[in-house]
Amino acid sequence: MKTKHILIILAIGFFIILIGAVLKIIHMEIGPLNGNSMLTMGMFVEVIGGILLIYKLITAKKSNDFLNS
Structure with a gap:
């Protein structure tokens, strides 16, 4: 799932x-x-979105790569 x-x-x-x-x-x-x-x-809905965002932050390889994914 993309960040957007x-x-x-x-x-x-x-x-x-x-x-x-x-x-x-x-x-x-x-x-x-x-x-x-x-x-x-x-x-x-906000809790689900927050959990997904935290998961995305944890699994991102680089901080620069996070917003571009």
């Missing part, structure tokens, strides 16, 4: 958290989705 894919996963998690925070602040629900469930899903 991991960064995209982290960005998606960030936007899910952002939408969840807005839903929680305005006390709104979109069908079965509410602020709590969106925040939980977003944090889960």
Whole structure:
């Protein structure tokens, strides 16, 4: 998996958290989705992205090679 894919996963998690925070602040629900469930899903996606990023950092042969991979 390339580094840009991991960064995209982290960005998606960030936007899910952002939408969840807005839903929680305005006390709104979109069908079965509410602020709590969106925040939980977003944090889960961010944790997965963080684990993948740490794995990528550990397995990179050189620090210069990390961003180019």
